[in-house]
Amino acid sequence: MAEESTTRLALPAPEDVKDDDKTTLELNSTIKLDKLGPMIVNSDGTISRISNWQEMSQLERDRTVRILLKRNQIRLDYLGNAQSSESLDKAENKQE
Structure with missing residues (x-):
């Protein structure tokens, strides 16, 4: 039976990173x-x-940002109200 080599291969050196x-x-x-x-x-x-x-043009970016600002605010308000409502429900259940 042939003797197996146990020599481990080294990892390659890290590439030089410029400052x-x-x-x-x-x-x-x-x-x-x-x-x-x-x-x-x-x-x-x-x-x-x-x-x-x-890949978007500047016009597309401007329109997208304008739409996202409105939509994000609506979603954040909805999520905040939903969380407040859930917290209020939990507080009322504890009092009962």
Whole structure:
């Protein structure tokens, strides 16, 4: 029977990263992620983004942001009211 080699292969060396590619963050610093597009509040309260934001024209982006601002506010108000109503129902049930 042939003897099996137990030599382990090493991982390749990490690629050199240029200093220009690095982002340094400080405590309490702010980063804008404008290139990713606006946040969308879904009807179930989850948050997502527009997948084709980079391919949209500036006119399409402006229209989309205008519509999303209104729709997000409506959804946040609805979700906040639903949560308040649920909290009120729980409080009333505890008093009984």
